[in-house]
Amino acid sequence: MIVIVAGVSGTGKSTVGERVAHALALPFYDADDFHPQCNVDKMRGGTPLTDDDRWPWLDRLATLLAECETTGGAVLACSALKEKYRQRLMSECSDNIQWITLNGDYDLLKQRMSERQDHFFDGTLLQSQLATLELPDYGHIIDVSPRLDEVVSHTLKQLP
Structure with a gap:
């Protein structure tokens, strides 16, 4: 099984993804x-990435997911903000990908980002990510305002 935990910065993609991967005994990739x-x-400098910046990165990730599909699966934490990015991520996989999109309001996410240490993402880009975000009409959209263990538990309940 391939699970992608998506969402803007500050939603907890990496933390939730790591815990889901552990619960499912799958490798985790950020x-x-x-x-x-x-x-x-x-x-890091506060400049949003362009689509041209993202395509080679998304291609690497699509190849990784296809490789993981042949070895039993994985969990990937990835922003996957636009539908065309999600389509690119799925482009080399033959099975359905399980999509979990973490979502929260600006104030909560801004607070979380201000508490981070040692992360390259400049917090001023949050507004840009929120403006770019196209919520999917498939998979599961999970509210990140509850405690972390509740978010992880709810996420796991959505997976087959």
């Missing part, structure tokens, strides 16, 4: 770890 340094530098 899409941020696959960005080329030039993308990291742009985001």
Whole structure:
């Protein structure tokens, strides 16, 4: 099974994804770890990525997901903000991907981001991500305002 935990920065994609992967005994991958340094530098500097910046990164992730599909699955934390990005991520997989989109309001996400340490994403880009976000009409949209253990439990209940 391939599970993608998506959403804007600050929703807890990595934390929720890691816990879901552990519960399902699947490997966990954070899409941020696959960005080329030039993308990291742009985001750290407060510059939003363009589609041209994202395509090679999304292609690497699509290949990774296809490889994981042949070895039993994985959980990937990835922003996947637009439908065309989600389509690219799914492009090399033959099975259905389980989509979990974490969602929360601006104030909560801004607070969470201000508490982060050692993350390259400049918090000023949150508004840009929220403006770019196209919520999918498939998968499961999970509210991130409850406690983390509740979000993880609710997420796991949505998976087959």
